[in-house]
Amino acid sequence: MDFDSDQRVERTNCSFNAASKGSTRSQPTNKAGLQGEGKASDLMHQKIREMQAFFRLEVTGKLDDNTLEVMEMARCGVPDVAEYNHFPRDLKWKNTNVTFRILNYTPDLKKADVDKAVRNAFNVWSKVTPLRFKKLYEGNADIMISFGAKEHGDFNPFDGPEGLLAHAYPPGNGIGGDTHFDEDETWTKDFHAFNLFLVAAHEFGHALGMAHSSDPGSLMYPVYSYGKGYPLSEDDIKGIQSLYGENTDHRKVKPKPDAPSKCDPELSFDAITELRGETIIFKDRFYWRLHPQMPEPEQTLIKNTWPELPNQVDAAYENPEKDIVIIFSGIRMWALNGYNLVDGYPKYIHKLGLPKTVRKIDAAVNIRDTGKTLLFVDEEYWSYDEEKGTMDSGYPRSLEQDFPGIGDEVDAVAYHYGMCKLIMLHNFLIVSVNVFEQSMNA
Numbered sequence: 001m002d003f004d005s006d007q008r009v010e011r012t013n014c015s016f017n018a019a020s021k022g023s024t025r026s027q028p029t030n031k032a033g034l035q036g037e038g039k040a041s042d043l044m045h046q047k048i049r050e051m052q053a054f055f056r057l058e059v060t061g062k063l064d065d066n067t068l069e070v071m072e073m074a075r076c077g078v079p080d081v082a083e084y085n086h087f088p089r090d091l092k093w094k095n096t097n098v099t100f101r102i103l104n105y106t107p108d109l110k111k112a113d114v115d116k117a118v119r120n121a122f123n124v125w126s127k128v129t130p131l132r133f134k135k136l137y138e139g140n141a142d143i144m145i146s147f148g149a150k151e152h153g154d155f156n157p158f159d160g161p162e163g164l165l166a167h168a169y170p171p172g173n174g175i176g177g178d179t180h181f182d183e184d185e186t187w188t189k190d191f192h193a194f195n196l197f198l199v200a201a202h203e204f205g206h207a208l209g210m211a212h213s214s215d216p217g218s219l220m221y222p223v224y225s226y227g228k229g230y231p232l233s234e235d236d237i238k239g240i241q242s243l244y245g246e247n248t249d250h251r252k253v254k255p256k257p258d259a260p261s262k263c264d265p266e267l268s269f270d271a272i273t274e275l276r277g278e279t280i281i282f283k284d285r286f287y288w289r290l291h292p293q294m295p296e297p298e299q300t301l302i303k304n305t306w307p308e309l310p311n312q313v314d315a316a317y318e319n320p321e322k323d324i325v326i327i328f329s330g331i332r333m334w335a336l337n338g339y340n341l342v343d344g345y346p347k348y349i350h351k352l353g354l355p356k357t358v359r360k361i362d363a364a365v366n367i368r369d370t371g372k373t374l375l376f377v378d379e380e381y382w383s384y385d386e387e388k389g390t391m392d393s394g395y396p397r398s399l400e401q402d403f404p405g406i407g408d409e410v411d412a413v414a415y416h417y418g419m420c421k422l423i424m425l426h427n428f429l430i431v432s433v434n435v436f437e438q439s440m441n442a
Contacts, residue, residue, distance in 0.1 A: 046061070048060075048061050048062065049061045066347075091170045091171050091172065091209050092171055092208065092209040092243040092244065093131075093142065093171045093177075093208065093209070096129075096130045096131050096132060096244060097132050097134065098131060098132070098133050098134070098142045098143065098177075098208075099133070099134050099135075099136050099141040099142045099143070100118070100122070100133055100134070100135055100136065100141050100142065100143040100144075100145060101135065101136040101137070101138075101139075101140075101141035101143075101144055101145065102114065102115070102118060102135075102145045102146075103144055103145060103146040104146055104147055105147065106147045106181070106183060106187050106196075108186055108187040108188065109187055109188070109189060109196065113189050113196075114187075114196065116189075117189060117196040117197040117200055118145065118196075118200055119133075119135075120197050120201075121197055121200035121201035121204050122204060124201045124204075124219070124231050124232060125201075125204060125205065125208060125240055126247070127247060128232065128237050128240060128241060128246070128247055129240055129241060129243075129244040129245065129246065129247055130244060130245060130246075130247055130248065130249075131208070131244055142171075142176075142177045143177040143178065143179060143204070143207050144177070144178045144179070145178075145179050145180075145181075146178075146179075146180055146181070147180075147181045147182075147183045148180055148181075148182070148183055149182060149183040149184045150184070152180060154175060154178075154180065158180075158182040158184060159182075160184050161184050161185060161186075162185070162356075164182060165181070165182055165185055165194055165199055165224060166179065166180060166181045166182060166199050166200075166202075166203045167179075167180055167203070167206075168180070168203040168204065168206035168207040169206070169207065170206060170207070170209055171207070171208065171209050177207045178207070179200070179203045179204065179206075179207050181196075181199065181200075181203075187199075191359060191360065191378075194224060198219075198224070198231070199224065201219055201231055202219055202220060205219065205220050205236070205240070208240065208243070208244075209243050210236075210239055210240060210243075211239075213233075213235050213236065213239070215233055215235045216310055216329070216330075216332055216346060217233045217235075217309075217310030217311045217312070217329070218233040218235045218236050219231050219232055219233065219236045220235070220236055220239070223331070224331075224359075225329075225330025225331045225332070225359065225360070233310075233311060269281055269282065269283055270282045270283050270284070270312070270313055270314065270315075271313045271314065271315045271316040271327075271328075271363070271364075272316070273316035273317050273318050273325055274318040274320075274325075275318060275325050275336070275338075275339075276323075276338060277291070277292070278290060278291045279291075280316070280325075281297075282302070282313040282316065284311075284312070285301055285302055285303070285311045285312070286299055286300065286301055286302065287299070287300060287302055287305075287313075305339060306334075306336070306339070306341065308334070308341050309327060309329070309334055309341075310329040310330075310332075312329055313327055313328070313329055314328045314329050314330065314360050314361055314362065315327075315328040315361040315362060315363050315364040315375075315376075316328065316364065317364040317365050317366045317373060318366060319366050319373070319386055320366070320368060321371070321386065322386075323337060323338075324336060324337055324342060326364070328349060328360070328361045328364060329360075330359065330360050331348055331349055331350070331358075331359055331360065332346040332347065332348060332349065333345070333346060333347055333348075333349050333352075334346045349361060352375070352384055352391065353382075353384070353390055353391035354375070354377075354382065354391070358377050360377070361375050361376065361377055362376045362377060362378065363375075363376040364376065366386070371385065371386050371387055372384065372385060372386070372392070373386055376399065377396070379398065379399050379400060380396035380397065380398060380399060381395070381396060381397060381399055381402075382395045382396050383395050383397075
């Protein structure tokens with residue numbers, strides 16, 4: 001397979017290893033050593049500044065808490081700030097017929113599930129480009145796929161569970177295009193641990209020539225976050241089409257979800273929240289705005305009102321005491337003051353005290369009478385004390401045990417202040433719960 005460079009492909013690492021707080025290391029005291037140390041220190045600070053700018057953090061050049069937290073998140077092993085000195089930045093496959101081969105399989109999944117995840121991951125890119133992918137069962141393919149742990153043969157070792165999940169090489173001869181997954185991770189086909197399809201779709205983007213995106217809603221964002229809905233953002237689509245063009249076979253292009261109809265009898269919601277007396281309902285890339293003085297709900301694209309927010313909202317709630325609305329998507333959260341984004345956001349949901357095994361929040365609601373915010377995750381929920389800024393002890397608790405009748409998951413929750421009731425939604429089931437009696441009515 002030809003590619004747009006005749007130079008040898010190499011992968012550039014840009015890793016930061018943070019020593020524990022309070023640790024010290026002996027330093028050379030000779031003049032040459034100090035000069036070298038100064039240059040290395042300047043380079044390190046510059047790399048930290050670049051990383052902070054990429055992740056939209058405060059640019060300080062120092063390893064502060066927010067920067068360290070980003071570095072600790074499960075992520076792709078390809079550098080965020082790429083400096084490919086050995087090949088042009090617009091490297092791509094010349095032929096739109098790209099071959100791949102799976103060299104070995106993870107024991108975490110059935111072979112058929114791995115095959116399906118890989119095929120679906122390639123389909124993400126072929127649906128919006130002329131690219132077509134063919135599986136080989138022997139010999140060399142353009143993209144060689146393998147699972148390995150620690151040092152696995154390419155001098156770019158993995159780091160054990162979590163941390164770096166996978167890495168891929170850009171198009172080229174030899175190792176170019178090859179994609180490696182860390183076998184020390186637990187690979188799944190759902191929201192538990194790490195979803196192989198999502199990670200593979202991200203890594204195959206690199207194997208096709210895509211760099212990382214600084215858009216948190218993008219598939220090519222370097223930090224792993226499980227999310228439902230359409231996998232490609234506008235940024236992803238523009239990036240891959242700038243390399244390979246659009247898919248002219250429109251029969252194979254799956255359009256983005258249509259605007260949901262409020263009259264659809266099978267309509268479900270992603271999130272519901274109040275915002276200064278209005279009700280905001282999120283669904284896919286859209287939201288409805290309901291106001292007591294508006295005769296009809298107003299439907300708008302999320303990005304039209306809040307360009308900084310991702311396309312998919314998992315959960316949301318209003319804290320009326322602080323006059324903010326918290327928006328959750330994957331492992332990140334945003335804060336709105338009215339319709340304005342609060343400075344210092346997005347932040348990671350683990351700042352609230354959630355364990356790092358939590359990858360997304362299904363629903364959230366603030367109970368004004370108690371000052372508590374309930375965070376629903378799968379079949380459990382947590383209670384967050386807004387005044388103290390900490391999680392309450394004794395959580396998580398069982399959703400089925402405390403709220404029998406709603407099932408093992410919640411899509412969205414709203415709070416009726418006057419009646420002290422939670423309105424809980426799951427699929428097409430609506431249940432009201434008395435907050436203080438926990439009696440339920442479907």
